[in-house]
Amino acid sequence: MSKVKVAINGYGTIGKRVADAVALQDDMEIVGVSKTRPNFEAFIARDKGYDIYAPSDRMDSMKKADLSVMGTVEDMIDVADVVVDCTPGGVGAENKSLYEKHGVKAIWQGGEDHELAGFSFNAVSNYSEALGRDFVRVVSCNTTGLCRVISPLDKEFGVKKVRVSLLRRSADPGDIKKGPINAIVPNPVKLPSHHGPDVKSVMPHINITTTAVKLPTTLMHVHIVNIDFEKDCTEKDIEEVLSRQSRVRFVGQGISSTAEIIELSRDMLRPRYDMWENCVWNESISLYEKELYFFQAIHQESNVIPENVDAIRAMMELEKDGEKSIEKTDKAIGLI
Amino acid sequence: MSKVKVAINGYGTIGKRVADAVALQDDMEIVGVSKTRPNFEAFIARDKGYDIYAPSDRMDSMKKADLSVMGTVEDMIDVADVVVDCTPGGVGAENKSLYEKHGVKAIWQGGEDHELAGFSFNAVSNYSEALGRDFVRVVSCNTTGLCRVISPLDKEFGVKKVRVSLLRRSADPGDIKKGPINAIVPNPVKLPSHHGPDVKSVMPHINITTTAVKLPTTLMHVHIVNIDFEKDCTEKDIEEVLSRQSRVRFVGQGISSTAEIIELSRDMLRPRYDMWENCVWNESISLYEKELYFFQAIHQESNVIPENVDAIRAMMELEKDGEKSIEKTDKAIGLI
Incomplete structure (x- = not known):
């Protein structure tokens, strides 16, 4: 079975951690991460082997900093089955039309309103309700x-x-x-x-x-x-x-x-x-x-990371049973 | 009417503030404050005109530091009607027998157990129950x-x-x-x-x-x-x-x-x-x-100060009405 293709839109505090957690799962892979600035996090992402994408108006600044970019954020979305939006709170909402246009599933973080996704997720509370959904919000x-x-x-x-x-x-x-x-x-x-x-x-x-x-x-x-x-x-x-x-x-x-x-x-x-x-x-x-x-x-920087992985698994219906997804996620990242 | 004579045993965070608040009342006066070390607070106390006393085994170190001391803590207690014990939590309990021996009323702070004084005081809650008492604890x-x-x-x-x-x-x-x-x-x-x-x-x-x-x-x-x-x-x-x-x-x-x-x-x-x-x-x-x-x-350093003044007034029966004591205290220190 081919792995589910995951893109990370916004490679900051949450995004970089979700990328690493997804990369450790055997049923999903990272097809790209987006950065807006060529800072140390971008270079670490490159060194890890992630394909880097950027908004079209930021491509030049990335190239000037000698950071090779695979394409625009839209290009990244085109190769993904699901996008995990880890842009700053409020910014994620602006991306919804983009995801709809490209027919890609999307996960937002707790900084966005519940209404944006229409469904707020927590693995032990409502995993089964997330099965097959196109849009999910992982709560804060x-x-x-x-x-x-x-x-x-x-x-x-x-x-x-x-x-x-x-x-x-x-x-x-x-x-x-x-x-x-x-x-x-x-x-x-x-x-x-x-x-x-x-x-x-x-x-x-x-x-x-x-x-x-x-x-x-x-x-x-x-x-x-x-x-x-x-x-x-x-x-x-x-x-x-x-x-x-x-x-x-x-x-x-x-x-x-x-x-x-x-x-x-x-x-x-x-x-x-x-x-x-x-x-x-x-x-x-x-x-x-x-x-x-x-x-x-x-731990504010990391406790939602396993839930982001579970959300992907539920939305892609890789696993119907929440408890099994939780166990799989936790084992892969080294939580247990 | 002569003023009630108040001694401050322990001139630290609370003691120095109680001394200044008592000194501003027209029905009580500071007859002495005790210090164990000749630090900056002791010199400020001297400059304010407070008579300084010390435990007998500390008299020498005070004199060496050129700080004139009026006598021992026992001497201070002898000239007081009421002692406000502002020594560190737990130390105050050891002073009870001293106060009893000298027949002086005493107030402890919240760092001591309720049982030590047998009565815990808060001005708006139980002023009238403190009237005439020998021992009172002002809560933390x-x-x-x-x-x-x-x-x-x-x-x-x-x-x-x-x-x-x-x-x-x-x-x-x-x-x-x-x-x-x-x-x-x-x-x-x-x-x-x-x-x-x-x-x-x-x-x-x-x-x-x-x-x-x-x-x-x-x-x-x-x-x-x-x-x-x-x-x-x-x-x-x-x-x-x-x-x-x-x-x-x-x-x-x-x-x-x-x-x-x-x-x-x-x-x-x-x-x-x-x-x-x-x-x-x-x-x-x-x-x-x-x-x-x-x-x-x-404000942990100062909010019990008015209550210490009211406690003195209740114990010495200078004022039977709690509300009147509160008003008098507050006006004198500049709270209203």
Whole structure:
């Protein structure tokens, strides 16, 4: 069987990681990645052997920088079965007509609105609903992290109400332009935050309220999760359900912060120290006055990567069973 | 009427501020402050005209540094009606027998256990219960900040349940020894945190659950507050109740973070840029699915200062009415 041809439109934080994850799968291949600027990421992409494409008005600047380009973004789309759009939030929407014109399937990231794709995806929550679709939106890192724990707990115990405080890293490690350096920024100030509705874009029946702040850190987000359940359950029950999720990792063993999680990932020699799994402090799992509380950390740069691979597999109907796709993806990238 | 004689045992972050606040009241005066080391704070205290005392085994090092000392800590206690113990958390407990021996009233800070004083104080919550007491504990900055909003809202609407995410600054601005620099630290990992029980030390009937993290910032704590009420109320009702609290300040006007609150305080020419009030983003006050949510920022170095003054006034029965003491304190320090 020939491999599914995947193009990456936008080779930045998410795009470069999706490219590498797709390249490791045996049922799909990268046919091209698009760059707008001839920066270090473009040269690394070339060194990896990816075919590089660029918008037509950027071809000259790429050539001037001695970076050979295979063609325009439209040329790249022509050779692809599915495009993973990893352009900056809001830009992806402008590409929809292009994908429609070329009759290619497309995946957008969480920075775009649900309405653009008409379907918001999370592998453990709604894989089967993505089968054969032309357009899918993989939800943001925060929403993905929430769906991965809410969905299995909901199936088991019935979720009555979820309340989450999202403590967000303000900038990625390589981003020297954003702040704050020394402040806590309620964001948005007007409550609740948009993250709750975004979880509902995947699981419309979940009653969830979220609040969010931006913090002077670059490494990971942290969620303080509070859930009321319909059914009685124990802390052991919760831990057991979460322990069955391949994309939930329990952390302890002296790990008391996001910094130590990243150090763990570096010691595991993960590519780019990526931590694809939700990191749940299992010691924090507490039922207090019948409500569940726990902490989890989310690596904003990498946790949606496995879901992008699964989305391709569902849309191309390479695998009908979500659990099997999840296992295949995770094994190929080295998550398990 | 002669002024009440107040001694400050421990002239650090809290002690130096309590000294200055007491010195501004017309019904009390500072008779001495104790220092253990002849550092810059000790010399500033001398320049302000405070009589300086030291533990007997530190007298020599103070004299060597050319800092004149009036006597030992015991000498200081002998000339005081009430001692405000601002020694580091845990150290204050060791001083109790000394205060008992000298028959002097004492106030401890939130770093000590409730049991040490047998009574935990917050001015708007339980002023009248402190009247005439010998020993009082002024609760921590976080607990004070919570009591100031929970107590009046409880009186008006009846609090059914409170859930708070406490986002804590990890170190004070002058502290170069503590971290983290770039991490989010769930602390404690085991939930819930001790802050809920600490609120109950003031208001035992309040049903409250708290979670806490430490953050790489020095300026202020932020609380994400969630409250279920017994009675129906509107956002306007909530705002109206909070607007009546002199120690709650609404922030807006382009203030989107703790850094900008501190900038406001600097522009107001507040001493040491102290922000004694809870800073509530009134735009954040939201009723969502019948639950209240809002953000407030707490200046950890200064928000318990007015309460220390009120505690002295209650213990010495200088004023029977809590509201009048609060007004008197606030006017004298320049809060209103």
